Amino acid sequence: xxxxxxxxxxxxxxxxxxxxxxxxxxxxxxxxxxxxxxxxxxxxxxxxxxxxxxxxxxxxxxxxxxxxxxxxxxxxxxxxxxxxxxxxxxxxxxxxxxxxxxxxxxxxxxxxxxxxxxxxxxxxxxxxxxxxxxxxxxxxxxxxxxxxxxxxxxxxxxxxxxxxxxxxxxxxxxxxxxxxxxxxxxxxxxxxxxxxxxxxxxxxxxxxxxxxxxxxxxxxxxxxxxxxxxxxxxxxxxxxxxxxxxxxxxxxxxxxxxxxxxxxxxxxxxxxxxxxxxxxxxxxxxxxxxxxxxxxxxxxxxxxxxxxxxxxxxxxxxxxxxxxxxxxxxxxxxxxxxxxxxxxxxxxxxxxxxxxxxxxxxxxxxxxxxxxxxxxxxxxxxxxxxxxxxxxxxxxxxxxxxxxxxxxxxxxxxxxxxx
Amino acid sequence: xxxxxxxxxxxxxxxxxxxxxxxxxxxxxxxxxxxxxxxxxxxxxxxxxxxxxxxxxxxxxxxxxxxxxxxxxxxxxxxxxxxxxxxxxxxxxxxxxxxxxxxxxxxxxxxxxxxxxxxxxxxxxxxxxxxxxxxxxxxxxxxxxxxxxxxxxxxxxxxxxxxxxxxxxxxxxxxxxxxxxxxxxxxxxxxxxxxxxxxxxxxxxxxxxxxxxxxxxxxxxxxxxxxxxxxxxxxxxxxxxxxxxxxxxxxxxxxxxxxxxxxxxxxxxxxxxxxxxxxxxxxxxxxxxxxxxxxxxxxxxxxxxxxxxxxxxxxxxxxxxxxxxxxxxxxxxxxxxxxxxxxxxxxxxxxxxxxxxxxxxxxxxxxxxxxxxxxxxxxxxxxxxxxxxxxxxxxxxxxxxxxxxxxxxxxxxxxxxxxxxxxxx
Numbered sequence: 001x002x003x004x005x006x007x008x009x010x011x012x013x014x015x016x017x018x019x020x021x022x023x024x025x026x027x028x029x030x031x032x033x034x035x036x037x038x039x040x041x042x043x044x045x046x047x048x049x050x051x052x053x054x055x056x057x058x059x060x061x062x063x064x065x066x067x068x069x070x071x072x073x074x075x076x077x078x079x080x081x082x083x084x085x086x087x088x089x090x091x092x093x094x095x096x097x098x099x100x101x102x103x104x105x106x107x108x109x110x111x112x113x114x115x116x117x118x119x120x121x122x123x124x125x126x127x128x129x130x131x132x133x134x135x136x137x138x139x140x141x142x143x144x145x146x147x148x149x150x151x152x153x154x155x156x157x158x159x160x161x162x163x164x165x166x167x168x169x170x171x172x173x174x175x176x177x178x179x180x181x182x183x184x185x186x187x188x189x190x191x192x193x194x195x196x197x198x199x200x201x202x203x204x205x206x207x208x209x210x211x212x213x214x215x216x217x218x219x220x221x222x223x224x225x226x227x228x229x230x231x232x233x234x235x236x237x238x239x240x241x242x243x244x245x246x247x248x249x250x251x252x253x254x255x256x257x258x259x260x261x262x263x264x265x266x267x268x269x270x271x272x273x274x275x276x277x278x279x280x281x282x283x284x285x286x287x288x289x290x291x292x293x294x295x296x297x298x299x300x301x302x303x304x305x306x307x308x309x310x311x312x313x314x315x316x317x318x319x320x321x322x323x324x325x326x327x328x329x330x331x332x333x334x335x336x337x338x339x340x341x342x343x344x345x346x347x348x349x350x351x352x353x354x355x356x357x358x359x360x361x362x363x364x365x366x367x368x369x370x371x372x373x374x375x376x377x378x379x380x381x382x383x384x385x386x387x388x389x390x391x392x393x394x395x396x397x398x399x400x401x402x403x404x405x406x407x408x409x410x411x412x413x414x415x416x417x418x419x
Numbered sequence: 420x421x422x423x424x425x426x427x428x429x430x431x432x433x434x435x436x437x438x439x440x441x442x443x444x445x446x447x448x449x450x451x452x453x454x455x456x457x458x459x460x461x462x463x464x465x466x467x468x469x470x471x472x473x474x475x476x477x478x479x480x481x482x483x484x485x486x487x488x489x490x491x492x493x494x495x496x497x498x499x500x501x502x503x504x505x506x507x508x509x510x511x512x513x514x515x516x517x518x519x520x521x522x523x524x525x526x527x528x529x530x531x532x533x534x535x536x537x538x539x540x541x542x543x544x545x546x547x548x549x550x551x552x553x554x555x556x557x558x559x560x561x562x563x564x565x566x567x568x569x570x571x572x573x574x575x576x577x578x579x580x581x582x583x584x585x586x587x588x589x590x591x592x593x594x595x596x597x598x599x600x601x602x603x604x605x606x607x608x609x610x611x612x613x614x615x616x617x618x619x620x621x622x623x624x625x626x627x628x629x630x631x632x633x634x635x636x637x638x639x640x641x642x643x644x645x646x647x648x649x650x651x652x653x654x655x656x657x658x659x660x661x662x663x664x665x666x667x668x669x670x671x672x673x674x675x676x677x678x679x680x681x682x683x684x685x686x687x688x689x690x691x692x693x694x695x696x697x698x699x700x701x702x703x704x705x706x707x708x709x710x711x712x713x714x715x716x717x718x719x720x721x722x723x724x725x726x727x728x729x730x731x732x733x734x735x736x737x738x739x740x741x742x743x744x745x746x747x748x749x750x751x752x753x754x755x756x757x758x759x760x761x762x763x764x765x766x767x768x769x770x771x772x773x774x775x776x777x778x779x780x781x782x783x784x785x786x787x788x789x790x791x792x793x794x795x796x797x798x799x800x801x802x803x804x805x806x807x808x809x810x811x812x813x814x815x816x817x818x819x820x821x822x823x824x825x826x827x828x829x830x831x832x833x834x835x836x837x838x839x840x841x842x843x844x
Contacts, residue, residue, distance in 0.1 A: 004626035046676040064649030147694035148761035154604030163683035165601040168592025169648040178614035185621035190437035198804040207799030213605040219766035221498030222486035234604035339577040345663035346588035347655035374656040379642035384634030
C-alpha cells in the first residue's frame, strides 16, 4: 500500500538542519530527491561511521537521516547546475532547505525568485533564528540552540556545580523539523483547497522555545522560575526524587506513587509477595490507606496520617525497585497498575519484546554491502496508507541518471532555462 | 462543510488560516494530546474539545492545576490547560447515557478527524472504537495516541511524559559517565508526541483528500521517542557498540559530528553557563583569538583530531577562562567572531529579554473568559500566506455547548436545556 504522501514531489538541498524533515516526508511516501554537491553532502562526513572508518558511503548519520529518499548531485556553483535545480523545482510540490538566510537569494533560488516559475510551490527553510530576525546571522549548533531555546535550563542534576545537560541526539534540529512538518502539511492541505503556494520560515530557536512545558508557562502565568533537578521535572520548588537504581544496576523511574485505596492495596500485596514486610515497618500505613474510601492528596503535609500513608507509598516503590532487576520492577509495577518505567538505553529499546512485537525495528537492505541492518521504524501505524522506511539512503549521485536524465529531455522540450 | 462562527469574531474568521476547512472532534487531554490539536487550531482547524460533565473534565488533570494567574482556583483556571487549549471550542457530553452517546455520534458525523489519547481500550469500552467510528462516518480519520500504542504486550500499560522518556531511551542519553541519568527536566515527549499526533492527523487528511478514504492511525509515544536517536541505534545495530558502556553517555560532549570544544561551560555569576561549539578548525581559531591567551594558540589544539583526543585538557583550560567572563558578553563575543555560542537562558531571558523572540511574536496574548489576557506558547514557524493565529484562550467547561449543539448540530435551545437537565451534557 502506498504511503499517505504518495505523489508529493519534494526537492531537498542536503543540510543537517532539514534532513530530518526530508526523512519524515520520505518515510510517509513522498518522492524526496535530496540534492548534494558533486563531492557529497557535509553530512557524509559525520560520525559514527560503518566499522568506524570514514568514507562517503559510511556515515551512519547520513544513513539514518536520508532513508526512503533518492539522491542526485548538482554543482550549484555552475549555471548548468542552477538551471537543472530550477527545472527540478518547476515540477516539484515542495522545496526544503537549511541554508543560511540570504544564500539562496544569491543563487536565484529564494522563494520570490522561484514563485513565478512554480506558483504552487511550498518552500520550507529551516534556520537557527529565522530569515529576518535580529539574530539571523548568529552562528548556532544543535547544542547552542538547546541553550538559547530553553531546554538546557531545565535539564541536569540536583548538584548545580554540574553544568546543565543536553539530552542525546540532535533534539533542537528535530524540534524544528517537527514544526516544519506540521506547517508544511497544513500548507499542503490548504493548497489542495485553494491551489496557492507559500513560504514557511522555520525558526529552530523559536520552536525549542515553545517546547519547554511548564518552564515557559510557569513564567508566563505566574512569574515562577523552574530549576533543574536530577531525573525529574525542573520545578520552582524542589520535589522528591523519582529514579532508583535496581538490583541489576539499571535505573527505573518510579512514576506516580499510589493515590487510591485500591493502589495502596495492590502495593501492600506486592510487598508481601516479595517477603519485604519485615524490612518495611511502614506497611501499616499502606494498610491504613487501603481501608479508606478516599485518600485526600490535598491533605499531604497537613494531616499527619495522610502524609505518612503517601510517604509510605513512595517508600514502598523505592524499596521494591532497589530489590528487583529493573525490567522485573517495570513489568511487576505496570501489571499492578503503576505507571513506572525502565530507563532503557537506545539499543535496549530495539531489543525489547514489545517494540519487536509491533515491528518497530525495521530491517533495511544495503545491497551494495550484501547486508541488512536494523533501523528505528516509524511511530505511527496508518492502517490505510502505511508509513515505512522503504529503502536505505541514496549513494552519492545514485539517481542522477534516473532524475536528471529525464529532466534534460523535458528541459529541452519545454525550453526552460536558468534565470 | 459549514463553519461554526461566533458573533463578534469577524476579524478572526476573516484571517485565512490553512486549516479552516478541517473540523476535529477532540477527545484529547494533557499536553501529549491537547498539544496536537492546539497546533492545528492555531493553524485554523475548528477543534471541538469534548469533556465529561460528570467529572467536570477532570480527566485532564491540568484543568484545575497550577500555575494560576491570581489567587482564584478552579477547573477553568489551570494555567497549563489554558496554554495547551487555545483557539479550541469546548463542549460537555456524558458518554454514560444513550442520548450522550448519540450526541457524540452526531458530532463525529460532522468532523473530519476523531483524536484521543486515552489508554488503549478506553474508546472501545465507550463504544467508539475504530469499527464503530467507521459506521458513523465512512471516511472518518481516527488518531489514537498512547504510551505504547494499541497493540503489543505493553499496550495496556500506563505512561506519562517521564515514563515515555525512560522507555524510549531519551532519559538514558541525557547524562554524564558514572552518574545516574540526568534525564529531561520536562515532558519533552508530551510536546513531541503531540507534534507527531498532529502530523498523523494531517498525513491521514492528505491521504483522504487523494483517495476519499479514512483510516486509523495508531501512534505510540515511546516509538516516537525511539526515532529520535537514530545514529546511536545504528552505531549498535551496525557497529555493535552499545550506548550503555563505560564512559557513556557524555551527552554535552558527545556529538555526531564530533566537535571539540563542545560543551556547557561556567560563566561569572551564580549558576550561569554558556554553551560553546567549535564545528571546525576555523571556529576554533576564531575562538582562540577571542580567548587571547597563549594556551589557546598551542599547536596541540590546532587540529580537530588532536582537540578531540585532548578534550579533557582543552575543556579544563576553557572552563578556567570562561569562569571569569560575563555570560552574555562572552557568548556575544564568540558569536560575533563566528563561533556558535549561547547563554543557557532562563525563562525570563528567552521569553521577555530576547530580541529574536519579540520580533517573532512567539508568545501571543490569548483572551480567556475567566482568566483574562494571558500570554501563551505560539508556534516557531511563520507561513507567508496563511499564518497561524492565537487570540482565544482555552474554553471553560462546556463554554460552547449552545454554539456547537445549536448551530452545528441543529438542536434548539429547549432541547439543549432539556439534555442539560437530564444529565446528558
